[in-house]
Amino acid sequence: MSSREPSYPMDKRIANLDLLRATAILMVVVYHVVQWLPMKPKWLVFLSQPGQYGVNLFFALSGFLVGGLYFREKLTRGSVDKTRFILRRITRTVPVYLIALAVSFLGSALFEGEEFEWRYLVFLQNYMEVIPFFKVSWSLCVEEHFYALLPFVLAILYFLSRQLGSWPLKIIVLVLLLIPTYLRMTGFQPNQPFGVATTASQFYMDSLGLGVLAAWLSMHWSVERAQANLFVILCLLVLVTVLLGTHLASAATIFGPGLLLMGLLFAALTLFSASSYQLNLATHRFVKIIALSSYSIYITHAVVLQALNMLMRRMPEFIQGLWPIVLFSFASVSLVAGVVFYKMIEYPLLALREKYYPSRQITASASGRG
Numbered sequence: 001m002s003s004r005e006p007s008y009p010m011d012k013r014i015a016n017l018d019l020l021r022a023t024a025i026l027m028v029v030v031y032h033v034v035q036w037l038p039m040k041p042k043w044l045v046f047l048s049q050p051g052q053y054g055v056n057l058f059f060a061l062s063g064f065l066v067g068g069l070y071f072r073e074k075l076t077r078g079s080v081d082k083t084r085f086i087l088r089r090i091t092r093t094v095p096v097y098l099i100a101l102a103v104s105f106l107g108s109a110l111f112e113g114e115e116f117e118w119r120y121l122v123f124l125q126n127y128m129e130v131i132p133f134f135k136v137s138w139s140l141c142v143e144e145h146f147y148a149l150l151p152f153v154l155a156i157l158y159f160l161s162r163q164l165g166s167w168p169l170k171i172i173v174l175v176l177l178l179i180p181t182y183l184r185m186t187g188f189q190p191n192q193p194f195g196v197a198t199t200a201s202q203f204y205m206d207s208l209g210l211g212v213l214a215a216w217l218s219m220h221w222s223v224e225r226a227q228a229n230l231f232v233i234l235c236l237l238v239l240v241t242v243l244l245g246t247h248l249a250s251a252a253t254i255f256g257p258g259l260l261l262m263g264l265l266f267a268a269l270t271l272f273s274a275s276s277y278q279l280n281l282a283t284h285r286f287v288k289i290i291a292l293s294s295y296s297i298y299i300t301h302a303v304v305l306q307a308l309n310m311l312m313r314r315m316p317e318f319i320q321g322l323w324p325i326v327l328f329s330f331a332s333v334s335l336v337a338g339v340v341f342y343k344m345i346e347y348p349l350l351a352l353r354e355k356y357y358p359s360r361q362i363t364a365s366a367s368g369r370g
Contacts, residue, residue, distance in 0.1 A: 015282035016273040018291035021061060025294040027054030029301050032136075033330045036305050040323050050243035053262055055139050056207050058298075060266035062143055063211020064218075064274075069359075070154055071219055082151040089147040091353050093295075096346050097140055100299040104134040107306060126199040136302040138199040145201040146208045154212075173213070178260075180206040185256035198255070207263035214271035228276035235269040289339060296346045297338025304334045 031051025034040055066089070073080045101120055108114035114133050119125045125134075126141040153176075161169045180203055189197045223231070242261060246254050281287060290297070308330055 014274050015278050015288075016276060017061065017065075017270065019279060019282035019287055020057065020270060020273055021294050022287045022290040024054040024057040024061070025290060025297050027051035027057070028298065029331055029334050032301065032305060033327055033334065036308075036330070037323055037326060040327075044323075044327075046247060050246060053243060053246075056204075056259065056262050057266045057269075058139070059142070059204055059207035060211040060214070060263060060270050062146070063208040063213075064215045064267070064270045065211075066147065066150065067154075067212030067215035068218070070151060070212075071215060073359075074158075075219070080151055080155070082155070085151050086148060088353070088357060088359065089144075091357060092350070093140065093144065095349050096295065097137070097299060099345055100303065100341075101134055101137070103300075104303045104306070107303065108133040126201060127196045129197075130193045130195045131199065134302065135194060136298060139204075140299070141199075142201045142204045143208070146205060150212070177206050177209050177213075180204065181256060181260045184259065185252070188252050188255050190251060203255075204259075206260055207266065210263045210267035211270060214267040218271055218274060223272065223275045225275065225277050228272045231272040232269065232276050235265055235272065239265045239269065290335065293335075293339045293342035293346075296342035297335060300338045300341045301334035304337045305330060308333065 028051055031048050031054070034044055034048040034051075070080055070085065073085070105114065105116055105120075109116070112133075117125065117128070117132060119128060120134070120137070123137075123141040123144045125131050126138040131138060157169065157173070160172065184203050187197075187200075187203075192198065239262075242258075242265065246258065249258060
């Protein structure tokens with residue numbers, strides 16, 4: 001996912017956001033590893049289940065970081081080159097995605113007889129009734145659709161703000177943010193296979209949009225670091241309660257208002273983390289490496305787990321009583337593979353992009369995103 005956005009070394013980074021990014025990818029990896037384990041204790045499933053919502057944290061981070069790029073370019077240049085803005089997002093995410101897609105399909109075709117689906121090439125697989133392979137790519141579809149729409153939606157909102165004033169604009173923004181929740185609540189279908197019923201892009205635009213709103217607030221609303229620290233703590237306490245509470249709520253409640261509440265909390269956590277005192281943990285080398293590699297880890301970990309899962313099915317007795325070792329091994333291999341992919345594939349492609357297609361406001365970047 002591209003909130004896992006860039007990592008180009010000349011950019012100034014916010015360490016606390018790196019910590020959030022690293023946390024999000026670890027949540028997702030652990031959740032998927034536990035899902036794939038043939039045998040696991042119930043308490044492990046209980047604790048890992050909230051990890052699936054690490055994707056929603058990525059959405060909030062994506063909105064915050066990409067929205068921040070838009071607002072800074074608007075502020076420093078007076079206008080935003082929409083074509084360039086979209087093309088930089090495409091060149092950031094698509095080449096790496098296509099390489100991972102090729103590897104995933106090759107494995108699926110050779111060992112499971114899958115046929116290729118053209119919608120993977122245009123990011124429409126999240127509108128398939130059932131996503132056949134490379135299932136984690138659904139969230140990349142959501143973000144690509146969001147990136148394509150964002151500069152035009154923001155341009156329209158800027159125009160309306162000049163024509164209508166502040167309060168009508170606030171109502172319009174509120175309605176836009178509530179539409180996805182309405183669509184989720186009216187379109188919810190229980191016990192559906194993993195596909196369009198739960199992965200359609202319109203269902204998740206509020207989480208991304210709230211991240212954009214947080215980016216706008218960060219440029220127009222100053223918060224003292226001590227206050228930001230307090231808000232971060234409050235957000236974390238509420239988030240932990242909400243995430244653990246998903247075990248008690250119905251699927252319809254979680255998918256409807258639950259995702260909106262998580263989006264609000266993740267966006268608030270991102271906003272206040274960017275303004276709070278830098279945590280020592282956020283500057284740890286492990287955190288930085290995982291944060292830099294988070295996009296690569298996300299798109300490769302499913303491929304790694306797919307391969308390991310096929311291996312384990314051929315020797316199920318190996319897992320009997322050894323789930324802690326298998327869990328640690330699967331997670332470690334997934335992280336290492338993602339870091340290697342970042343070093344060998346993603347980073348060189350980023351360097352080429354910055355050399356031949358630099359940002360209009362690269363020197364003004366304050367969020368570590370270009």
